[in-house]
Amino acid sequence: MKAFVMASSQWKLTDMAEPKAKSDEVVVALKASGINRRDLGLIKRYGDNSAPLIVGSDGAGIVESVGEDVTDFAYGDEVIINPALRWYTNSEAPPAEFDILGMPDHGTFAEKIAISAEQLEKKPAHLSWEEAGSLALPALTGYRALFTKGQLKKGDTLFIPGAGSGVATFLIQFAKNSGARVIVTSRSEEKRQYAKEIGADLAIATDSDWEKELEGETIDLVIDSVGAATFNRSLDVLKKGGRIVVFGATTEDTVELNLRTFFYGQYQLIGSTMGSREELREMLAHMESHNMNPIIDKIYPLGQAQEAFDYLASGNQFGKVVLSINQ
Structure with a gap:
């Protein structure tokens, strides 16, 4: 089968042996796989290891074979992959055995994957393959x-520095579905407009004076994944006693x-990372009840995975960049 792998400090499309299901596993013929910023940084962590490793955390496809158990x-069956490995119930922090699919395990940038049946969920019927493969x-x-x-609730005001990431586009929609007011920032006027089209109430320029722009607003919650470039500026506009949740750092950490x-x-100040299977199921139920769709920016065939990586690395996307597979 074809797969996009990293080996010897390089990315490449290559042939890999087709996976076989163990007794508790399922082989999924993948239809689509979303690229995440996590994937871009893995090659540094993998180093010059010469053994090819299939990357990719998200995916959706059709069950091709199942193990005896x-x-x-x-x-x-049409399914999506849960990339949060071995984290089943909601808890204050992930269990020690938690990991994310796509290193050290083989991931989803391939025509097929063998994975524990515990990591599968039924694909929401209203989603396309590209939407389903890019959301988890x-x-x-x-x-x-x-x-x-x-702890967002109806009537809260949410502030999101950076409007174009895949996570940000989900945050905007989740918050609006829940009756919150949503404010975002972006350097791009085009992205600010896109953010308003999917529900943001206000979109301001990243390089503007936030305190001046947000005069009269009461920010209850900030969700920041940018890092040092925005953290203290976000704190300056947060109400006294407000909450700031951090789940990443695309600038200095x-x-x-x-x-x-x-x-x-x-x-x-609250840290957050991925989530449990329990929360994934709640999230899927939320999306189905609100008939919600992921925001897709561009779709590339698996054979153009390097071009897709380069586009995501440029930071020009609004929403998800997705690989189309077996279509």
């Missing part, structure tokens, strides 16, 4: 950050924090 899925990691990340950790300002403001 599998009872919940059958040939022909970013949507689950956003759902946990917003609801489990951020070390910030300077004025502790006196922080404790006098009674702010709540």
Whole structure:
């Protein structure tokens, strides 16, 4: 089968042996796989290892074969992959055995994958293959950050620095579905307009004076994945006693924090990472009840995976970049 792998500090499309299902596994013929920013950084972590590793965390496809102990899925079932490995119930933090699909395990940028049946969920019927194959990691990340950790409720105002990422597009939609006011930032006027089209109430320029632009607003919750470039600016516009949830750092991951300002403001700083299977199922139910669709920016065939990686790395996307497979 064809697969996009990393080996010897390089990306390449190559032939790999077709996977076989163990007794508790299912082989899925993949139809689509979403690319995440996590994938871009894996080659540095993998180093010069010469053994080809299939990357990719998200995917959706059709069950091709099942192991002898599998009872919940059958040939022909349409499924999505849960990339949060071995985290089953909602908890304050992931269990020690938690990992993310796509390293060290083989991932989803391939024509097929063998994976534990515990990591599969039925594909929502209203989603296309590209939508279904791109949602689990970013949507689950956003759902946990917003609801489990951020405790967003109807009437709250949410502030999101950076409007174009896949997670941000899910956050906007989840929050609006829940009756919140949503404010975002972006350097791009085009992205600011897109954000408003999918539900943002206000979109301001990243390089503007946020305190001036947001005068009169009461920010209850900030969800920040940018890092040092926005963290303190976000804190400056957060209401006293407000909550800031951090799930990533696309810029510098070390910030300077004025502790006196922080404790006098009674702010709540909360970390979040991915989510459990329980939250994934809640998230899928939310999407189905609101007939919600992921935002897809561009679709590339598996053979153009490198071009898709380069496009995501450019930061020009609004929403998800997806690989089309076996279509």
